[in-house]
Amino acid sequence: xxxxxxxxxxxxxxxxxxxxxxxLPSEQTYPEKIHQAIRYSLFGGGKRxxxxxxxxxxxxxxxxxxxAMPFACALEMIHNYSLIHDxxxxxxxxxxxxxxxTCHKMFGEATAILAGDALLTEAFGLMARAGLExxxxxxxxxxxxxxxxxxxxxxxxxxxxxxLEKQGxxxxxxxxxxxxxxxxxxxxxxxxxVGGILGGAGESELTALSEFGERIGRAFQIVDDVxxxxxxxxxxxxxxxxxxxxxxxxxxxxxLSQSRELAKRLSREALKCLEIFSDRAEPxxxxxxxxxxxxx
Amino acid sequence: xxxxxxxxxxxxxxxxxxxxxxxLPSEQTYPEKIHQAIRYSLFGGGKRxxxxxxxxxxxxxxxxxxxAMPFACALEMIHNYSLIHDxxxxxxxxxxxxxxxTCHKMFGEATAILAGDALLTEAFGLMARAGLExxxxxxxxxxxxxxxxxxxxxxxxxxxxxxLEKQGxxxxxxxxxxxxxxxxxxxxxxxxxVGGILGGAGESELTALSEFGERIGRAFQIVDDVxxxxxxxxxxxxxxxxxxxxxxxxxxxxxLSQSRELAKRLSREALKCLEIFSDRAEPxxxxxxxxxxxxx
Numbered sequence: 001x002x003x004x005x006x007x008x009x010x011x012x013x014x015x016x017x018x019x020x021x022x023x024l025p026s027e028q029t030y031p032e033k034i035h036q037a038i039r040y041s042l043f044g045g046g047k048r049x050x051x052x053x054x055x056x057x058x059x060x061x062x063x064x065x066x067x068a069m070p071f072a073c074a075l076e077m078i079h080n081y082s083l084i085h086d087x088x089x090x091x092x093x094x095x096x097x098x099x100x101x102t103c104h105k106m107f108g109e110a111t112a113i114l115a116g117d118a119l120l121t122e123a124f125g126l127m128a129r130a131g132l133e134x135x136x137x138x139x140x141x142x143x144x145x146x147x148x149x150x151x152x153x154x155x156x157x158x159x160x161x162x163x164l165e166k167q168g169x170x171x172x173x174x175x176x177x178x179x180x181x182x183x184x185x186x187x188x189x190x191x192x193x194v195g196g197i198l199g200g201a202g203e204s205e206l207t208a209l210s211e212f213g214e215r216i217g218r219a220f221q222i223v224d225d226v227x228x229x230x231x232x233x234x235x236x237x238x239x240x241x242x243x244x245x246x247x248x249x250x251x252x253x254x255x256l257s258q259s260r261e262l263a264k265r266l267s268r269e270a271l272k273c274l275e276i277f278s279d280r281a282e283p284x285x286x287x288x289x290x291x292x293x294x295x296x
Numbered sequence: 297x298x299x300x301x302x303x304x305x306x307x308x309x310x311x312x313x314x315x316x317x318x319x320l321p322s323e324q325t326y327p328e329k330i331h332q333a334i335r336y337s338l339f340g341g342g343k344r345x346x347x348x349x350x351x352x353x354x355x356x357x358x359x360x361x362x363x364a365m366p367f368a369c370a371l372e373m374i375h376n377y378s379l380i381h382d383x384x385x386x387x388x389x390x391x392x393x394x395x396x397x398t399c400h401k402m403f404g405e406a407t408a409i410l411a412g413d414a415l416l417t418e419a420f421g422l423m424a425r426a427g428l429e430x431x432x433x434x435x436x437x438x439x440x441x442x443x444x445x446x447x448x449x450x451x452x453x454x455x456x457x458x459x460l461e462k463q464g465x466x467x468x469x470x471x472x473x474x475x476x477x478x479x480x481x482x483x484x485x486x487x488x489x490v491g492g493i494l495g496g497a498g499e500s501e502l503t504a505l506s507e508f509g510e511r512i513g514r515a516f517q518i519v520d521d522v523x524x525x526x527x528x529x530x531x532x533x534x535x536x537x538x539x540x541x542x543x544x545x546x547x548x549x550x551x552l553s554q555s556r557e558l559a560k561r562l563s564r565e566a567l568k569c570l571e572i573f574s575d576r577a578e579p580x581x582x583x584x585x586x587x588x589x590x591x592x
Contacts, residue, residue, distance in 0.1 A: 025449060029449075030454075031454055031457050031458050031461060033457065033461065034449070034453065034454060034457040035449075081413075085409055085410075085413060088406075088409065090404070090405030090406045090409060091406050091409065108386070109386030110386045110387050110457075110460050111457065111460075113381055113384065113386060113387065113409065114381075114453050114456060114457055116413075117377075117381060117412075117413075117416065117453060118448055118449050118453040120413065120416055120417065121416065121444055121447045121448040121449075121453065122444070122448045122449060124420040124440060124444045125440070125441055125444025125445055125448055126444075127440075128437045128438075128440040128441035128444055129441055131437045132434055132437050132438065132441065138428065140437055141424045141427045141428045141436055141437060142424075142428065144420060144421070144423075144424040144440065145421055145424035145425055145428065148417055148418070148420045148421025148422075148424055149421055151417045152414055152417040152418045152421055153321060153325075153330070153331075153414050153417075153418060157330065157410050157413060157414040157417065158326075158327055158330060160410060161327050161329065161330040161406075161407065161410055162327050164406050164407075165327060165329065
């Protein structure tokens, strides 16, 4: 990563984490355990890629980032809810995430389920409050609708369901595409698109952002799979790797080289979608480049 | 229950179930299992008390029930999500609900967690779509904010967390009040209040509806506890009773007679809150009367 991009990420992460802290009750709030579990998971060192993408989409149109911040934070809360639930014993059964014990390992399964439920619910409440403060409510409602779709039955839920159903089973490229589109790309696409919605993008601009987001979302998942595949039995986060769990992944089906090619093609297509924008889309372009060029 | 009220409930239930059916993808939608799990739980014979309360609050002000229907259905979806998650082995570990195997018993834990997550997420998406269709007032966002609060850390989540923490532990009346206010009364209060918000109620009317809802919500929980306590080891739904699970309940702490008195007092106070309304609040008054007079 270039020093410039590294500093951009760091500054944005700090902004986002400061806001997340303000939008949620403190650890001292009664009953303390649920609030500790939420903060343990939310402040466990995530890269904040999704809210950074939202803000990068937003700054094509406007400079007042704090206006978009509640939505960026809601997005990160939704992402973290999905991680907590995915890690549960009944789901992917992961003991570690980002090198630390997972939420249910630290606080028990019941509190982990509730912490996920809380993050999902509070995310929508936060967006509704922010929408009301904006005055013109169409923008807030459109953002909620978009994230509701990406996190619901047209996105994360059915992606995770099929991912679990295909574990240890025979699968084909169509299954992989379904899983990556729903489980990963839907929320990444929504991140960029909601940035545009909040920024006041027109129809054709929204389409461009949405198609860009879909492609980098899919590329992101493939690169993640490739990185995990190279590491072997334990993945980069200290958990049992997808290969060991016999999960459906691109490298396992197509091999490393063809998977890398596919990620590069999607990334090139993504960058093409941004051609209609000025230099103000430069951060978005750089993030897209980095997502695919990570560590290999 | 009077024949009149019985018919009112039946007609409303049919309306609500028809709309729920329309608002959700069919069981044939790919991947089928998650959609089957959602519909198995959602159409498992619930009383639909919360959406009926929302509509009864709404009809104080307006007659066009179909305008409020997406919000009534979203409320029922949120209620059913909380039942599916509460029944999980890590939570209340219930094998039966409404006399039938619980969602995780039928579809496995992973799909049950995802079915709950989906219902919660889709509820917010549904309200956002309905809010956008309403046009430009802020009513949709206010409803989302209200239900987000009731279902989140100021409501269901912290209520269920404390309920689990107090299981088998020493507890006092303050704990019970906290649990019943958060776990049950918050969503019932929001039901009535959102009916008012959608109907265009003024500030003092919203306060009256909110205070009414809080009280019947608490009374409802106490009556439920009393009914379960009388039945013994298995509760009315075929599951292990709260008493056997050593859950914090009013009858276990105060005895049956004092618990009944408390429910009656809350119900009287609730009805007083409705005095500012005309005959149009008659359904709400009758429902409140029935909630407390159930089967004893």
